[in-house]
Amino acid sequence: MSKLLLMSLSDVDYQGWMTKQGGSFKNWKRRWFVLKGPVIYYFKSNAPETEVQGQIDLTSQSFVRQEFKHGKKQAFAVATQKRIFFMYADQDEESAKWMSLISKAIDNIQEQATSKASSAAASDKDANGSAKAEISFADKTANVEEASEVPASMSSAAASLKNAIKEIPFLRDGVSKVSEFCKVWFQTILTLEEQRASEPYAQIEYQAILSANMQKITWCTSGLQNVLIQKMVDFFWNVGAPEGEIDCLNEVGSMMNPPIIGFWIDISQDEGMDGGWYFPSSFFLEQALDAADPCESTHKILEWAESQGITNCVLVGRDMGAAPPRQTQIHVQLSKDTMRENLDIALSASRAFGFPDFDTPILDFILSSNNEKGIKLSLVSCRDGFVKIGIIVPISPSSVDALCSLAGVDSSAHILKFSSVLGHPAPNSVEFQFLNQGFGYGVYKEGVDINFYFAVGGKNGSVS
Known part of the structure; x- marks a missing residue:
């Protein structure tokens, strides 16, 4: 034809x-x-x-x-x-x-x-002679500021997300800049859920990363590339991401062709706002670091990895904020026979990249966890140097109290309540992180922080 x-x-x-x-x-x-x-x-x-x-x-x-x-x-x-x-x-x-x-x-x-609907309504009277009620498109698609209910066709994950947002103290008023940013993200989630409802293969995973003091949260969304890519690009356009960064996403995505892709937003009590993309799949480390701006930090990472016999990472991502320097994140899976070996590798990275050692109670906790899955090392760098290092450790529900205590938080009740709303009795992992001075920009906590990872509905897994 x-x-x-x-x-x-x-x-x-x-x-x-x-x-x-x-x-x-x-x-x-x-x-x-x-x-x-x-x-x-x-x-x-x-x-x-x-x-x-x-x-x-x-x-x-x-x-x-x-x-x-x-x-x-x-x-x-x-x-x-x-x-x-x-x-x-x-x-x-x-x-x-x-x-x-x-x-x-x-x-x-x-x-x-409207004309057709009016004509139909005029000829379609009920037994009392009154026209049947019609819902206009404007009524059905209230903007994100007005959205307060999750449609019945949405999955339990969407409902859990909506309820979980209400559990964050600095998001409850719904009128701050970070609240509006969060609403734009949630509106994207609803459109993804509509797609999931109509396409059985369109599996979408959600994750939350919450600081122990509930003053910072990261929302993550991931799924098949062909399902998520358009929604991801639409979201970045809607929040004003730089055109050059969208081009970078195109270039890196074309080069790496990841089966699974995701995007995230960071928000804090002090009105910190950031967002970016990530590919949670295994890549050669050298290939993954092509997502970063060429700089001394990337060379140091490759030198350290070679010294440890590490060739792959399990996640690569990049922020899409309005102003440079651009930050690139990688996760490396450490799966030696013992937790001591894994921790020694993580600490070698910390020292190689100029971070201080974590306090003894944190190191003791990591060693005592002795999880057979090992741990993940999270590194964030940019052209100005190393931004953040993190050690991600799987945890059991019984350890949440002790972790909150390490973070200087009196009770774990708020963490457990948040996890319950998301559909699980407790978080699945914890990250001990150190944010270098000068990279908090006055809105994120610098130094040591403890963050919990939560799955949303379904299997208690982690896309991180």
Whole structure:
């Protein structure tokens, strides 16, 4: 079957050049766009014989909105039932005109739908002669600030997440900057849950990492690349991640082609906000560090790893914050025969990268855990040096009290309550971490901190 040619489109509403972001790990590409009624077509060129490359089918549920400004480029999003498309014209005025015309096309579709619904309602009376109630699209899709209930079709994980947010003291008022940031993340979760409900293979995992004093939390989401990639990119666009960092994600993703991908947000009581992506799969360490900006830190990591006979990592990630330096994270699995051997390797990294040793009570706890799964070493670095080191240890429910005590927290009740809301009696792991001075930026705790890892619903596993 032959494709639609540009020359076959007549009486179009508008046309012109714009730059569009491709799906999956694709770059931005310049395309010739044509708006005709409820459809936006795009072509590789404006030659009459050019075949259509794709189309955006507008519906009554579509929307168009400005995303952010990058120099003189005004980007905007066009949403359909299947995907959100991102694009921009060469001039701000041209982008604004496209947005206005697309919005008008959507209004026309909605007016036609309303007219049909009104006609149907007029002929569909109940026994008392009153029209049956109709719910408008606007009623069903309240924005993220108004979202307070989880749809019945969502999984128990989504409901658990919503309830868990209410357990964080600094998120309860719902009006702070970090609360709004958290709501944008949660709205993305709801769209993922909709996808999961319609596609059985679209398994999504969620995880929370909470400091013992409940003053900082990290929310993590991971799943199959083809399921999660568009939602991940949409989220970063919605929170204003730099275009260059989205390009970096595209490049690294194309190079590594991970089966599982994920994204996270960090928020703190002092209004710290950050986010980024991660690939929780096994990679050659040298390949994984290509995600980092070339710097002395990456060379030191490779030298240390070679000295320890370590060739692989089990996670690589990068932050997408608005300002550099960009931080790259890796996790290395340490699985020697004894906990002493594993801890010695972790401490050798700590000393090689200029971190101080952890206090004796923490080291004693790690040694006493003697978990057969071993431990994970977490390293965060950037071009300005080493940011953070962490030792992640699997734990049992009985150890939570002692860990809270090590963190200087009087009771473990709040940690256990939070875990219960997420669907488990206790956290599954703990991370002892040290954040170097100057990298807390006044909003994150520097020095030693203790963080608990929680699974959300389902199996009590960990994507970290």
